[in-house]
Amino acid sequence: MSDILHVATRKGLVSFKRAGNEWRANAPAFIGQPVSAVLADARDGTLYAALRLGHFGVKLHRSDDAGASWSEIAAPAFPTVETPDDNAPAVDMIWTLVAGGADEPGVLWAGTTPGGLFKSSDCGATWSLNDSLWNLPERKDWAGGGYDLPGIHSVLVDPRDAKSLTVGVSTGGVWPxxxxxxxxxxxxxxxxxxxxxxxxVFDLKMQDVHRLSACAAAPDIVWCQHHNGMFRSIDGGETYSEITGVKPSVFGFAVAAHPSDPNTAWFVPAIKDELRIPVDAELVVTQTSDGGKTFASQSDGLPAVSYDLVYRHGLAVDRTGSRLAMGSTTGNLWTSDDSGRRWTQIHGHLPPIAEVAFG
Amino acid sequence: MARIVFTPNLQRHVDCPPSNAPAATVREALDHVFAGNPQLRSYVIDKQGRLRKHINVYINDRTVSDRIALSDTVGADDEIYVFQALTGG
Structure with missing residues (x-):
């Protein structure tokens, strides 16, 4: 199981290391600064942290020594327009950082608000906007979902073929x-x-896809937490079947696919638009192990009364499928070593958590 | 030469001591500083050359009027203050 856990928070990056039965926190990096995304690149061990500085813009940092030291590198940016005005695009936030394929060392993808997808081929030293996605005529129909601006929160890279990509937009649908x-x-x-x-209702570009997660061993299995409910695809995201009747709720933001079992995934339900808290203020994780036919509600170790909301990147599963981590906007952090049957609180006083990622 | 002073809050991100620049506009003054301190550029202006939304620039006691082209004129005795505007906690 993964013994390193990185937690991107509103006020810094906190990394934990498993020691015996405990998770021990390292000294935080970027203390006081909003970290919007973190990537632990399994291909070479490099760490990346995206900052969203309130005054000074989006920044990106890289660590080549497991977080002992960090260097600022180029941040994704839209090409300069000839005559800038208030409408010229600017990156507002890096919402997700994703490693390219195993056969593409140094390739990274960054999904951003306001909807730009950026690629680096040199470990983040330089970035370029993906023009073909940005220039799609349908992009003008993308809208804010979660933030004021539309954004790319999910980039799936097919482990069988790194040229096969799938992007999820909130709101703006699924784009392979x-x-x-x-x-x-x-x-x-x-x-x-x-x-x-x-x-x-069924207009593809109007779909508010909250998060996509594919099974690494069976990448045609794609789970989708949508604003409207839960969905599963068995054909690589071409078509989806809706999963209905899941208690306590089909609304949520996060979903994590089991890395090897195509029938298993985890969701974190909440009340929909009117109240963004757990249903009945009882935080649970819902897990299916039969492809979405039935779900088990996992709450052992989670608080009896809770106002925790788990954002899109606030739930992660390690490569074994046994160890999970979950972080909330209330600053609670939990892990599980038995696929979610029992959760243990690791920290109760962190800043709001944007992302958890195993190292 | 115009004198340029940056908010101390920028110091924790990038070194930016006060400096002097031969400049007729705010743009020229900032470009002069950025030429010797390239990392500072993206903290003050965005890729389109505009002042960042939560950055304010004052010339002595008046705020700049042109936040896009930064065409406000400056004189040799002016002081340019670059600091952060209020944003959330």
């Missing part, structure tokens, strides 16, 4: 590319947004 980002298609038949006007 078969050629490494040279061209994009809009997919996701079956996704449903019942809150939209009737003619737009």
């Amino acid at each position: 590319s078969a050629d490494g980002g040279g061209s994009w298609r809009l997919t996701g038949t079956g996704l449903r947004a019942e809150y939209m006007p009737p003619d737009l």
